[in-house]
Each structure stands twice: as structure tokens, then as C-alpha cells.
Amino acid sequence: MRWVSTTHTQEDHVAETGKQDAIALLKADHRTVEDLFEQFEKASGEGRKQKIAEQICLELEVHAMIEEEIFYPACEGKVEEDLIKEAYVEHDGAKVLIAQILEGKGQNDEFFDAKVKVLQEQIEHHVEEEEKRMEGMFSQARQAGLDMDGLGEQLAARKAELIETFKTTGIPKPTLTTMDVAI
Numbered sequence: 001m002r003w004v005s006t007t008h009t010q011e012d013h014v015a016e017t018g019k020q021d022a023i024a025l026l027k028a029d030h031r032t033v034e035d036l037f038e039q040f041e042k043a044s045g046e047g048r049k050q051k052i053a054e055q056i057c058l059e060l061e062v063h064a065m066i067e068e069e070i071f072y073p074a075c076e077g078k079v080e081e082d083l084i085k086e087a088y089v090e091h092d093g094a095k096v097l098i099a100q101i102l103e104g105k106g107q108n109d110e111f112f113d114a115k116v117k118v119l120q121e122q123i124e125h126h127v128e129e130e131e132k133r134m135e136g137m138f139s140q141a142r143q144a145g146l147d148m149d150g151l152g153e154q155l156a157a158r159k160a161e162l163i164e165t166f167k168t169t170g171i172p173k174p175t176l177t178t179m180d181v182a183i
């Protein structure tokens with residue numbers, strides 16, 4: 001696990017205990033997924049691409065779950081309501097593609113590469129909305145004085161728990177939060 005974001009900024013606080021605060025943890029997740037999308041672009045061979053795509057889906061599912069269970073609820077009333085609502089819908093848009101990619105047809109799906117590419121573009125947009133300076137969700141949350149160290153601990157604990165579970169169960173189909181459609 002990476003403890004320090006590759007794009008370390010003044011806003012990223014790594015406490016002296018070595019634990020990440022909430023924003024540093026979530027940003028580090030974003031960088032991990034960006035790296036994986038780059039690896040996917042460069043990869044060749046069906047097996048390799050499938051493996052990277054699955055890793056992307058795992059990372060994104062866990063990340064969306066810890067944000068939706070812990071971080072977004074903590075932002076309620078502190079961050080612009082529209083921004084939070086849009087974030088949930090953006091997660092669901094990504095989950096639809098994740099479910100498709102996880103169906104496991106891999107290169108037999110003629111749209112496989114396109115689905116991963118569009119997922120990447122959607123995530124880039126979503127990450128921008130979260131990380132944007134001043135008006136982004138993380139900035140607003142920081143300005144509102146959220147307990148980032150406490151939240152960071154909760155996020156890290158839940159993330160570890162989910163990864164452990166998914167190791168045994170496999171990556172489950174994502175659950176949609178804002179839409180009532182079967183995927």
C-alpha cells in the first residue's frame with residue numbers, strides 16, 4: 001500500500017504516526033487508478049489486459065464504497081449539496097461500466113477496450129470534481145473543518161476490510177446508489 005500520494009501537495013497531510021488523513025488516502029487511490037489506466041493502455045495480450053482491467057474495477061469499487069459509506073456522508077451539510085449528489089450519480093455511471101467489464105468476456109467483447117477507455121474518461125472527470133482547487137469537494141470539506149485524521153482512519157480500516165473480503169469472494173457486482181436499474 002502506498003502511504004504518500006505521488007502528487008504530494010500542501011493539502012496532503014501525512015500525520016507523524018504514518019497514517020494518512022482522508023484526503024491524502026483518497027487522492028492516493030486516485031493516483032493508483034490513473035497508473036492502472038496507463039498500464040492498460042500500454043498493455044498487450046488478452047490475459048494481461050483482462051488482469052489490469054479487473055484490478056481497476058477492484059480499486060474503483062472499493063474506493064467508491066468507502067467514499068459513499070464514510071466520506072460523502074461526512075460531507076453532507078458541509079459541501080455544496082449538488083456536488084455531492086452529482087458525485088453519487090457519477091459513481092453509478094462508472095459502476096455500470098465496471099459491471100460490464102467484470103462480466104469477464106474480455107477481448108471477446110468487441111467493446112471491451114472502449115468500455116475501459118470511457119471508464120477512464122469518466123473517472124478523470126469525477127476525480128477533477130473531487131480534487132479541484134478551491135471549489136472541489138475535497139477543498140470544500142477541508143475548509144469546512146472536517147476531521148480528516150479521524151475519517152482517514154475509518155476509510156483505511158474499511159478499505160482493508162473490503163479488500164480482504166473481496167480476496168475470498170472475488171470482486172462483487174457493484175451496487176447502484178442513485179438508479180433503479182439492473183446491471
Ligand SMILES: [Fe+2]
Pocket residue numbers: 026030063067127130
Ligand atoms: Fe474519489
Ligand SMILES: [Fe+2]
Pocket residue numbers: 064067087091126130
Ligand atoms: Fe468519488
